[in-house]
Amino acid sequence: MKVTVVGAGAVGASCAEYIAIKDFASEVVILDIKEGYAEGKAMDLMQTASLMGFDTKITGSTNDYGKTADSHIAVITSGIPRKPGMTREELIGINAGIVKTVSSNLLKHSPNVIIIVVSNPMDTMTYLVHKTTGIPKNRIIGMGGALDSARFKYRLAEAMEAPISDIDGMVIGGHSDTGMVPLTSHATRNSIRVSEFLSENRLQQVAEDTKVGGATLTKLLGTSAWYAPGAAVSSMVQAIACDQKKMFPCSTMLDGEYGLKDICIGVPVLLGKDGIEKIIDIPLSDAEKAKMKESAEGVSKTNGLLEL
Numbered sequence: 001m002k003v004t005v006v007g008a009g010a011v012g013a014s015c016a017e018y019i020a021i022k023d024f025a026s027e028v029v030i031l032d033i034k035e036g037y038a039e040g041k042a043m044d045l046m047q048t049a050s051l052m053g054f055d056t057k058i059t060g061s062t063n064d065y066g067k068t069a070d071s072h073i074a075v076i077t078s079g080i081p082r083k084p085g086m087t088r089e090e091l092i093g094i095n096a097g098i099v100k101t102v103s104s105n106l107l108k109h110s111p112n113v114i115i116i117v118v119s120n121p122m123d124t125m126t127y128l129v130h131k132t133t134g135i136p137k138n139r140i141i142g143m144g145g146a147l148d149s150a151r152f153k154y155r156l157a158e159a160m161e162a163p164i165s166d167i168d169g170m171v172i173g174g175h176s177d178t179g180m181v182p183l184t185s186h187a188t189r190n191s192i193r194v195s196e197f198l199s200e201n202r203l204q205q206v207a208e209d210t211k212v213g214g215a216t217l218t219k220l221l222g223t224s225a226w227y228a229p230g231a232a233v234s235s236m237v238q239a240i241a242c243d244q245k246k247m248f249p250c251s252t253m254l255d256g257e258y259g260l261k262d263i264c265i266g267v268p269v270l271l272g273k274d275g276i277e278k279i280i281d282i283p284l285s286d287a288e289k290a291k292m293k294e295s296a297e298g299v300s301k302t303n304g305l306l307e308l
């Protein structure tokens, strides 16, 4: 199983590291446009192999897509991250060109590759890959909901003073500060609804803290986060590589599911060897439906800025 990670920056390197540590891929190629950068990250990571106990071979490439040939899965993290005070949507001008070029180059050397899009604004970048590559929709997956759900569980555990392993919960909708839809009514602690433990006000606070999870970290770090994003991508790559049929909220092209069409937005899907193997269309409450509709309107507005 060969995995390519484009972008050897904070998220790309973290993602490659977690993939290697989990030791399910035979080969990870990291590619970056900056001369020597990916080679350096790959060498540094390889020098952790004997310490961390993995056999995955990690190599680096400066913009040579020949080295990515015959990849099964490719992760696109290339592009600029936001700075404190910015929205993800403000990155569209630079990142759209990068994501378009990168996805086209990847497909020249790996025509059957499954692409996971990470670069922001992620839902719109996922839509762009659909519109510009024309590959089947099961092979284009946007990463946002897996990360947002991990942050939701972190905030729920914090509010309940519970171990995170007790918590289950999911965030759907657009991966933006205002567009995320944390499904508070579905979240549980060991099968018991979290509303049994938390007041409505506290639950609303958890939802709001989840939605601005990325902005909160960007303010603290001066750039956006990488550990949890890298871990989220690595779990999705593993689900595909190991044909786990595991459920994650991912950005995917919808064709009527959730009442939406011609948009990529986060909904629960099953990930297995073919990429997105099924979209799970769960019933939402009226309030959740309204939030999903509003979120989709925001994503569509950003999609409208693309020059297709």
Ligand SMILES: NC(=O)c1ccc[n+]([C@@H]2O[C@H](COP(=O)([O-])OP(=O)(O)OC[C@H]3O[C@@H](n4cnc5c(N)ncnc54)[C@H](O)[C@@H]3O)[C@@H](O)[C@H]2O)c1
Pocket: 006, 007, 008, 009, 010, 011, 012, 031, 032, 033, 034, 037, 077, 078, 079, 080, 081, 082, 091, 095, 098, 101, 102, 117, 118, 119, 120, 122, 143, 144, 147, 175, 223, 224, 225, 226, 229
């Ligand atoms: N979807 C999510 O949940 C999520 C989470 C975290 C970050 N992100 C996004 O991921 C992107 C990367 O974030 P980061 O913190 O790793 O940034 P970073 O600046 O640390 O790394 C980005 C890397 O991309 C490289 N790059 C730029 N243009 C390239 C090209 N044409 N080809 C190959 N490589 C190229 C840069 O040289 C750099 O090394 C940002 O857009 C960020 O907003 C998304």
Ligand SMILES: O=C(O)C[C@H](O)C(=O)O
Pocket: 081, 082, 088, 120, 147, 175, 213, 214, 215, 217, 218, 224, 225, 229
């Ligand atoms: O917040 C960002 O800009 C990066 C990423 O989308 C995140 O949620 O961490």
